[in-house]
Amino acid sequence: MTRWDRSRSSWREHTDMALRVGVIGGGQLARMMVPPAVELGLDIRVLAEQPGMAASIAATATGDYHDAATVLAFAREVDVVTFDHEHVPQDVLAALVDAGVAVRPGPAALAVAQDKIVMRTRLSSLGLPVPDWAAVHDAAELGAFLDAHGGRAVVKTARGGYDGKGVRVVTASDQADDWFTALAETASGDALLVEELVAFTRELAQSVARRPSGEVVPWPLVETVQRNGVCAEVIAPAPGSAGRIADTTGDIAVRIAEELDVTGVLAVELFETDDERILINELAMRPHNTGHWSIDGATTSQFEQHLRAVLDLPLGAPGMHAPTAAMVNVLGGPADGDLASRYPAALAEFPEAKYHFYGKAPRPGRKIGHVTVTGDDVDDVVFRARAAAAHFDD
Amino acid sequence: MTRWDRSRSSWREHTDMALRVGVIGGGQLARMMVPPAVELGLDIRVLAEQPGMAASIAATATGDYHDAATVLAFAREVDVVTFDHEHVPQDVLAALVDAGVAVRPGPAALAVAQDKIVMRTRLSSLGLPVPDWAAVHDAAELGAFLDAHGGRAVVKTARGGYDGKGVRVVTASDQADDWFTALAETASGDALLVEELVAFTRELAQSVARRPSGEVVPWPLVETVQRNGVCAEVIAPAPGSAGRIADTTGDIAVRIAEELDVTGVLAVELFETDDERILINELAMRPHNTGHWSIDGATTSQFEQHLRAVLDLPLGAPGMHAPTAAMVNVLGGPADGDLASRYPAALAEFPEAKYHFYGKAPRPGRKIGHVTVTGDDVDDVVFRARAAAAHFDD
Numbered sequence: 001m002t003r004w005d006r007s008r009s010s011w012r013e014h015t016d017m018a019l020r021v022g023v024i025g026g027g028q029l030a031r032m033m034v035p036p037a038v039e040l041g042l043d044i045r046v047l048a049e050q051p052g053m054a055a056s057i058a059a060t061a062t063g064d065y066h067d068a069a070t071v072l073a074f075a076r077e078v079d080v081v082t083f084d085h086e087h088v089p090q091d092v093l094a095a096l097v098d099a100g101v102a103v104r105p106g107p108a109a110l111a112v113a114q115d116k117i118v119m120r121t122r123l124s125s126l127g128l129p130v131p132d133w134a135a136v137h138d139a140a141e142l143g144a145f146l147d148a149h150g151g152r153a154v155v156k157t158a159r160g161g162y163d164g165k166g167v168r169v170v171t172a173s174d175q176a177d178d179w180f181t182a183l184a185e186t187a188s189g190d191a192l193l194v195e196e197l198v199a200f201t202r203e204l205a206q207s208v209a210r211r212p213s214g215e216v217v218p219w220p221l222v223e224t225v226q227r228n229g230v231c232a233e234v235i236a237p238a239p240g241s242a243g244r245i246a247d248t249t250g251d252i253a254v255r256i257a258e259e260l261d262v263t264g265v266l267a268v269e270l271f272e273t274d275d276e277r278i279l280i281n282e283l284a285m286r287p288h289n290t291g292h293w294s295i296d297g298a299t300t301s302q303f304e305q306h307l308r309a310v311l312d313l314p315l316g317a318p319g320m321h322a323p324t325a326a327m328v329n330v331l332g333g334p335a336d337g338d339l340a341s342r343y344p345a346a347l348a349e350f351p352e353a354k355y356h357f358y359g360k361a362p363r364p365g366r367k368i369g370h371v372t373v374t375g376d377d378v379d380d381v382v383f384r385a386r387a388a389a390a391h392f393d394d
Numbered sequence: 395m396t397r398w399d400r401s402r403s404s405w406r407e408h409t410d411m412a413l414r415v416g417v418i419g420g421g422q423l424a425r426m427m428v429p430p431a432v433e434l435g436l437d438i439r440v441l442a443e444q445p446g447m448a449a450s451i452a453a454t455a456t457g458d459y460h461d462a463a464t465v466l467a468f469a470r471e472v473d474v475v476t477f478d479h480e481h482v483p484q485d486v487l488a489a490l491v492d493a494g495v496a497v498r499p500g501p502a503a504l505a506v507a508q509d510k511i512v513m514r515t516r517l518s519s520l521g522l523p524v525p526d527w528a529a530v531h532d533a534a535e536l537g538a539f540l541d542a543h544g545g546r547a548v549v550k551t552a553r554g555g556y557d558g559k560g561v562r563v564v565t566a567s568d569q570a571d572d573w574f575t576a577l578a579e580t581a582s583g584d585a586l587l588v589e590e591l592v593a594f595t596r597e598l599a600q601s602v603a604r605r606p607s608g609e610v611v612p613w614p615l616v617e618t619v620q621r622n623g624v625c626a627e628v629i630a631p632a633p634g635s636a637g638r639i640a641d642t643t644g645d646i647a648v649r650i651a652e653e654l655d656v657t658g659v660l661a662v663e664l665f666e667t668d669d670e671r672i673l674i675n676e677l678a679m680r681p682h683n684t685g686h687w688s689i690d691g692a693t694t695s696q697f698e699q700h701l702r703a704v705l706d707l708p709l710g711a712p713g714m715h716a717p718t719a720a721m722v723n724v725l726g727g728p729a730d731g732d733l734a735s736r737y738p739a740a741l742a743e744f745p746e747a748k749y750h751f752y753g754k755a756p757r758p759g760r761k762i763g764h765v766t767v768t769g770d771d772v773d774d775v776v777f778r779a780r781a782a783a784a785h786f787d788d
Contacts, residue, residue, distance in 0.1 A: 017731055017732060017733055017734055017755070018733075018734065018751075018753065019734050019737075031432060032432075034428070034429070034432050034451075035428070035429030035430075035432055035433060036429075038425060038426075038428050038429055038451060039429060039689070039748070039749075039750050039751075040749055040750070040751065041733070041749075041750070041751025041752065041753055041763060043753075044451075057428075057432060057438075057451060057452065058451065295433070299746055299748075300745075308741065313737055313738060313741050314738060314741040314742035314745060315741075315745065316741070316745050316746070317745040317746040319746075321715040321716070322715070337411055338411060339411055339412075339435065340411055340412065340413050343413075343707055344707060344708060347702065347707050347708040347709075347710070348708035351694070351708065351709065351710050351711040352693055352710070352711040352713075354433070354693075355433075355434055355435075356433050356434070356435070357412075357433075357434065357435025358435065359412065359435055359437075361411070369435060
């Protein structure tokens with residue numbers, strides 16, 4: 001038996017003619033690109049932060065994505081570079097572009113996703129609906145915003161937040177003092193974002209894919225349920241959204257993709273308010289948790305579509321297999337870490353459920369997998385997806 | 395950038411708790427197990443014959459599957475061993491079993507798939523419907539069979555045939571002399587199989603999956619179209635087969651799986667005759683070309699089901715997403731080898747088609763991919779699947 005090194009040229013000789021996609025970052029989003037890449041006959045290569053990550057089956061290199069030389073060496077072996085996350089620094093992205101690498105989405109689009117104040121500024125200038133907001137540099141400015149908004153607001157760090165991290169509801173001007181202090185010390189920007197606390201009835205997400213030559217394809221609008229700032233459940237399509245609401249969110253997402261020149265998948269998280277307004281919450285320029293349902297519920301999943309889009313290939317049909325789909329995240333997992341022992345009962349009870357796990361060790365609150373169920377009745381698919389996922393709770 | 399070797403232990407540390415499936419053989423069937431393995435969070439490892447094969451993304455070793463030491467070394471690192479093909483010799487399989495390795499399907503079942511005379515003998519002894527057949531050792535015995543069957547018959551080598559190789563229609567007793575001569579020189583058995591030339595109206599295939607603890611789940615019966623002995627198209631479900639025909643084929647496949655103790659996927663290729671009889675043609679104890687439609691057309695694909703079955707996990711639901719599905723093979727591919735140049739037109743014309751390529755270089759007659767289309771109307775899905783696949787013809 002010969003053990004062999006994937007980095008030797010020989011192992012890839014069969015794929016010499018295949019289109020090569022390089023993904024920076026080895027998390028579950030890169031992992032979930034692997035099945036459609038294998039199916040479409042693409043050569044997918046991942047630059048992982050370290051060994052043993054979720055996308056390790058496709059990792060051809062490990063290295064620090066903050067280092068331009070590392071990323072350039074990886075990029076030279078692929079036809080296009082795309083991302084598992086939005087954290088690659090602008091100087092590294094610029095070095096790739098200078099070297100002639102196709103980077104999708106490009107640095108200008110990613111700059112908007114990397115900084116929430118840049119994002120809010122840009123969306124406001126496009127006239128798109130966003131909550132009231134301000135960039136605040138100190139407690140006095142935060143206090144003024146609170147006075148103008150009924151004494152309550154949401155403060156967010158401009159950079160580096162995700163899954164509820166870097167987000168805080170405040171009711172007094174001194175409740176973000178630690179973050180103001182940190183601004184001077186870190187690369188998190190020179191101001192905090194403060195926003196009105198939106199009275200929403202529910203949260204929605206609208207994803208689209210866009211390719212460089214211009215084609216844009218939206219998926220059905222979905223409803224999302226967040227718990228502790230983390231996506232817990234998604235229902236596709238969002239109940240009762242056909243017509244005006246879905247038309248509005250589709251228009252918003254297509255306009256953002258086009259105005260910001262986004263290539264690949266763009267996910268727009270939205271609030272639906274008590275008074276039936278739609279407000280933009282967050283943007284993600286990559287496949288997103290709110291689109292995982294599409295793996296099993298849509299003709300073209302967000303991961304396949306992202307690959308097509310960044311390669312500038314024609315986009316696939318986004319329609320659904322069934323009237324409705326529910327996706328429930330598996331968060332945390334068993335305390336003893338023994339995920340495999342939970343499979344028999346789960347698979348036996350719900351043979352129609354699609355189970356997804358990311359090769360990540362269980363840890364409290366961590367997204368380690370998800371379950372999708374499709375069917376005719378929304379209450380039924382939500383019930384079954386929740387019960388299936390619950391087999392993996394502690 | 396650190397290039398790294400998948401065979402080092404570190405890269406797998408995250409999957410220490412994952413169930414490990416080892417696949418012997420690196421062809422497209424092993425490749426198509428990769429997406430569901432990734433989705434289910436399984437650790438899939440392939441022993442490939444050489445670098446650069448279809449399943450190389452999951453290959454952790456290369457080596458000769460005829461060598462027991464090679465296969466044993468590979469098998470010791472996984473929870474269960476299964477197969478891309480049925481060619482692993484019985485002495486190697488016996489060595490695995492002796493070492494305590496879980497081998498699925500097991501050696502006794504594989505013995506029936508490895509030798510067509512053993513297969514016919516076994517099916518006949520079970521009283522299952524097969525064409526008239528005989529094991530013939532020389533031209534005289536062949537001549538006697540021809541005399542008894544209207545002067546025409548099909549001769550098959552007992553071992554090593556596939557995709558029309560090792561199959562010949564004969565009308566005279568001397569037309570298999572070369573094969574009789576070869577019998578003495580090769581491991582192809584000590585007799586040839588001769589069968590009546592069945593007057594069939596169409597060919598069918600019935601797949602089931604069975605796990606060691608006994609659960610058996612059939613997929614819908616499909617109609618298959620062979621050209622030059624190679625599977626060209628598959629329609630699921632087989633038109634007009636609901637009721638008696640599908641009940642019969644389901645019963646046959648379940649009975650074979652149980653009687654032969656098959657674990658994993660069993661595909662039974664069948665003839666439907668002019669007089670509405672069902673006769674068994676061939677068996678395959680692994681995912682099979684006639685089941686590729688299930689990747690995009692069924693809730694649980696044959697590749698996911700095979701993984702579940704060999705791990706003795708509960709089986710998934712086999713139902714279809716849509717009323718009908720058509721799968722058309724891409725055979726050969728462009729003479730210039732440039733498959734990638736064909737993607738834009740194909741993907742643009744049929745955004746709803748699911749394109750699959752196996753990372754294999756185009757070569758006349760070679761199975762390099764397939765296309766599946768699902769929908770409401772059988773003529774429509776067949777038309778579109780054919781037209782989509784034709785984009786990749788020379």
